[in-house]
Amino acid sequence: MPLTMVKDGEYTATVYKMIKEGRYGDAIHILSKEHQKHAKSRAALSLLGYCYYHMQDFTNAADCYEQLTQLHPEVEDYKLYYAQSLYGACAFPEAMKATFLLDSTTSHSKMIKLQAAIKYGEEDFSGAKTLVEQLPQDDPDCDVDLGCLLYKEGEYEEACKKFMSSMNVLGYQPDLAYNIALCYYSLKQYAAALKYIAEIIERGIREHPELSIGMTTEGIDVRSVGNTLVLHETALIEAFNLKSAIEYQLKNYAAAQEALTDMPPRSEEELDPVTLHNQALMNMDTKPTEGFEKFAFLLQQNPFPPVTFGNLLLLYCKYEYFDLAADVLAENAHLTYKFLTPYLFEFLDAMITCQTAPEEAFRKFDEIAGKLTEQLRKVTKQEARHNRDDDSLKKYVQDYDEVLERYIPVLMAQAKIYWNRENYSTVEKIFHKSLEFCNEHDTWKLNVAHVLFMQDNKYKEAIGFYEPIVKKHYENILNVSAIVLANLCVSYIMTSQNEEAEELMRKIEKEEEQISYDDPDKKIFHLCIVNLVIGTLYCAKGNYDFGISRVIKSLEPYNKKLGTDTWFYAKRCFLSLLENMAKHMIMLRDSVVQECIQFLEHCELYGKDVPAIIEQPLEEDRMHIGKNTVTYESRLIKALFYEVTGWNE
Template sequence: MVLDYVNIKDGEYTKTVYSLIKEKAFPEAIRILNQVNDVNPNRAGLSLLAYCYYHTQDYVNSANCYEQLIELHPEQPEYKLHYAQSLYEASLYDEAFKVSSQIAEPGYEEKLTKLQAAIKYGQEDIVAAKSLVEVCSQDDPDRDINFGCLLYKEGKYEEALQKFLRTSQVIGFNAHLQYNVALCYYRLKEFPLALKYINNIVERGIRDHPELGVGMQSEGSEVKSVGNTLTLHETALTETFNLKAAIEYQGKNLEAAREALNDMPPRHEHELDAVTLHNHALINMDLKPTEGFEKLHFLLQQNPFPAETFPNLILLYCKFQYYDLAADVLAENADLTYSMSQYLYEFVDALITSQTSPEEAFLKFEDISSRYAEQLRRLTKTVQEGRSQGDNEEVKRGVLDYEDALDKYIPVVMAQAKIYWDLENYPEVERIFRKSVEFCNESDVWRLNVAHVLFMQENKYKESASFYEPIVKKQFDNILSISAVVLANLCVSYIMTSQNEEAEDIMRKIEKEEEQQSFEDPTKKFFHLCIVNLVIGTLYCAKGNFEFGISRVIKSLEPFNKKLGTDTWFYTKICFLSFIENMAKHLISAKDLTIKECLQFLEGCETHGRQVVTVIDTPLQDEDATTKAKRTVTFEARLLKHTFLKMRSIDRTVSVFDFEDLK
């Protein structure tokens, strides 16, 4: 978009505005121009104002200015073109196409064709967009880029990639073109190559535009917002960091995903684009679920919004077990189900059904799993035939399709298994897993859940250990990255099969790693060894050996300032409550020394547990201050201490009565 210099009158304000535009201080220029136009609206002022609005990506106001210019000067086709372009950028596709169709002056054919093709692409009318791109000049490099975008939209990522790579060789570095290449590699699951192009874009952005403050937010300092400038748009940094966050999220590396979003040029939350806001909600859902749901609901009210918003909102409701809310949102937004694939719709429908009719839900899951099992067998055959014929392209496509189908098959199997898991019918869960071994035996998720179900049956510890071992060995050098529950279950399996030395090796490794990490970061808490000890202590308590079990639990939380947390307290109080229950029923008797140790331990929990909550806040939960105050370790430790003292008082009273009777 070019500045309109026609009929600009001399004056101090024009000199000031041009200076501000040259310095890219568009907000200040807009403020001055609005004051001038309120007094004396004119062609020059409106044109400059439209230009400034466009460069701050305020396309609605830019379009309003061009609309006024058209009324003042209908003979100028350039204003109509800019008007249509602003409407297109504001996602007002129908209005943009209508305005562009009214431009009949010669010399604008090529620009109009490109703009109309982009409009049809935005409307998801791929056929119309393709027909418009085909009439573009063969020498125009944008033609290949546009064809690449259309191929990408059709899911032909390999062909789209070739188009983008060829154009890149012709025109050189272009941030958006490099991003398109990275996006294709991402879709092809070639993440290292995608990251290579991502790093190229980021390095160029940092070098050419240091004023955008890339990476400044991650340093924890207050950074001024760079706003939504055209410069930011041209660098493609926003899209690039979102893609990097998506890659890290796919790899289940949430910290790296958050870091990628924080490295983005700083903007205020109200300035964030829809994709960035969506990704912030998704990646921080485990830390701030309430805010995450609020952001996703906000996006649903915008037009347009990322297509993934609606399905992700439904899936997250199901993840947090808000099935009623998921059903309500589906019913209220029936028109948005188009954004969900048939697989996802059927999967969510079965999940919601499982809450009211497990039998019906199981049949729905069975139908889905059967279809994908058949598809997996067919793809296996395709890959084998491709290998025998030496067709590497066919093999590559077949492998990608197989992985995609497997990613859909595994969640269905897990959802089926969960129905029986909730009923504590572990043999049936094991049967479901054995049925899926043909396709899932290489999946860590499947192996982990098989290990869990074998562990829960209490007579298959050796088998469960054989499934836990590969998972632990794979990350043994970075053992703290493994879930503490997995390590605890493996240690218990070893103990129950008389392999105490192997269990001690794991515990020594955990202790060594925690000591090293504590030395590097003294303020950080580590719970792995604590949870392992808690699980082992729980095992002994469950077997009736409370004296040893409780002593193990007490030792596991030392020191309190490092080990006391929401999860560790949960397992601790379970053991203590079971201990109290068995004493109350006179099934066991406890030594005075053991009771004294318990009381001292609870006093320590009371002292250090004032800021430790016993229930993690869940989204959509509204509680008063009194309820929150009771949900602390201090409050619950006092209750347990009171119960112990009360029971000891009762025992002593009974002893006196018994003594008097003997007299």
């Protein structure tokens, strides 16, 4: 949109200088006052519309151009800018109506492109295609528009060819590079997608240092760059969001979060829906309350990212807010068919049913599992028939993996129904039935290991599943979950393989010492949790003298080892000990009692800022802030010790 230089009205060179420098917010501040002083000022309105448009504030831009079309109906450009602004504001019916006001002096191609874009925004893809086909074949935008339509039809390879063809004609353009990256992402060719994303980011850093790319990640406090047209044209926001999505898919969660903080800084109210969605999703583990608020807010916006609806429902189920999930489904029935696949709807329906009718939920999961296993067998047969055709084989492997990724959550949801009842033998049977398809899947192997471990008499079998997981990351053993390492150590001890257990613990200790050397303030809990689980095992077997001593030593030094999770394991052992002492089932030596009291006093000292439990994010009845601390709970347990043992302070 060109800047219309209108001469009526007196403006200082300062305003034009601000616009030239991209300081649209400052220019709007001055122009708004000017417009108020001179009612119906054509110059002020024209410049205001231009500034609002470049700030991506399309609603205010449309308001300015609407007034200009009424004041000066003879100026055709104002009608075009009005229609463009309405399109930018996603007011598609109004934008289409505004295009009908354009006369023959406006470029026919320009009008057709705008109308096609409006139809595309309304998801009338056949209507958009009809309009695009009216464009001259040599128009370079024709391939871009056809590429967008092919992408919507799921023809990602063909769409990619169209975008590449356009780039060959038009030269490098960030938005085209982004479209190509998006096609590769949809084809799951992440390396190729990241290559194009890297180029977008490198050019952005080189050509637009004023956008402060990466400075937030580096801890530099920078002000918002705003939603300017320049920022939009760089495609940086889209590129960083896509990079974050790729890293998230690859389970590189730290890199996914970093991609979001690397993007040009904007204030929260300036964030686009996709960035807001990704921020909510990436930070769900650390800021779940904020995450749910952002998802709920997005659901009220038009438009919102298509995955918002499904993700909100899945997260409600993950946090066991089944009532809220059911309410959202009931209140947004019109979104169900548009945004949920049949599989996802059936899965969510079964998850919600778990709360009130577990047997019925299991039956529903079984139906879904039956459909998916049928698909898996079908793909396997097709794969066997085309094992000499590399392209076909690659496609069938990809199809198999996609179906398997849908099957695993169904299987785990079925298993959880019986896991919650501590019916581990039934859980094992459920996993055994899926052996045909899942025996190479990491999630399946890990959960089989857990269920074998929980049965007490199957430690040897559990080792067979835990060991490959640990060996896979043996050179970076802290990448393995602490509970996996702890369960493997216990399994070694229970099968008289104490040397293997000690060797594994030495390996963990060595890596923790290296991290402590590099970052002295970092808290690391792996070895602590391993020792806590071993201590818990001895307590469960009735050997409290050794078990409690192991628990106490595991939390030293307290400033580095005392956390919500480690306190949970420790207090379970102490409460079990107190229960048995109160029933006069065991007696403790005075020296051990004294050791326990000293331990609890240390926890009281170092636990002032450590939450005793992590409350559910949407919990209405919150614990008193003074009671949800390790300090408070350690005092209570210490008081119980004095009461049960008869000791005096």
